[in-house]
């Protein structure tokens with residue numbers, strides 16, 4: 066079965082990667098691409114004006130809209146998809162709690178699949194973290210993420226997901242963002258460090274140290290292609306589901 070997708074944020078780094086990845090697949094057809102900078106062509110696909118999204122969804126009838134934009138656009142497009150009966154897949158990060166509430170509202174009407182990271186390696190890292198944290202009770206934990214110099218949100222969405230995983234595994238811990246001054250670290254705190262440099266696609270390290278040993282769990286994305294492939298796998302998986310909230314881990318089961 067071929068799944069037809071629309072791509073929101075088509076002129077962005079991820080939008081371009083998604084359209085390029087779709088061009089290599091037989092199971093995905095890009096029916097529509099939008100951004101606030103229409104007129105461009107990405108892999109031969111014409112990028113249209115995001116302001117026309119409601120009408121474009123009605124005329125082109127994609128099965129799924131794949132969104133990599135910014136928080137405001139993500140919330141707006143989720144509601145537009147809910148009105149149009151189009152499934153919504155989003156990897157946009159930087160959403161507030163209210164933003165997630167808005168996505169959950171859309172999930173009452175259409176399938177919504179959200180992931181702060183669409184790489185399989187990060188899914189495996191999350192499992193490893195959930196296993197390591199209780200096994201290394203009392204060890205200090207520090208989380209470091211590194212991304213390209215144009216990334217807007219910090220810490221990354223993936224870092225926030227990993228912090229939630231750590232809280233689930235050992236109870237809520239205070240988060241210390243960067244560190245300066247003279248006080249030693251609190252034994253329960255988690256240091257969170259966000260680095261921005263060059264064109265790094267995305268790196269996350271969870272460091273656990275104590276008892277004269279340390280364990281470093283690290284994931285490095287080699288290119289955005291890895292996220293694009295995961296997002297398209299998610300689009301293909303979610304296209305014919307019932308309305309509801311879905312997670313990338315379900316795609317991988």
Ligand SMILES: NC(=O)C1=CN([C@@H]2O[C@H](COP(=O)(O)OP(=O)(O)OC[C@H]3O[C@@H](n4cnc5c(N)ncnc54)[C@H](OP(=O)(O)O)[C@@H]3O)[C@@H](O)[C@H]2O)C=CC1
Pocket residue numbers: 073074075076077078079080100101102115133134135137138155156157158159180181182183184218222292
């Ligand atoms: N979950 C995952 O696996 C991944 C998630 N991401 C996340 O995806 C998002 C996009 O990242 P990236 O592609 O690097 O960002 P870019 O800035 O390169 O691209 C963003 C795109 O979204 C459009 N856009 C932004 N805001 C709006 C808006 N309000 N209305 C309409 N269009 C808008 C931009 O259009 P315009 O040209 O008009 O500005 C642009 O096309 C980020 O939140 C990032 O963290 C990134 C990689 C992987």
Ligand SMILES: O=C(O)C1=N[C@H](C(=O)O)C[C@H](O)C1
Pocket residue numbers: 158181182212213216220221222223224266267268
């Ligand atoms: O903006 C990016 O580039 C990325 N954003 C996501 C995040 O915030 O975790 C995922 C990935 O690390 C790349």
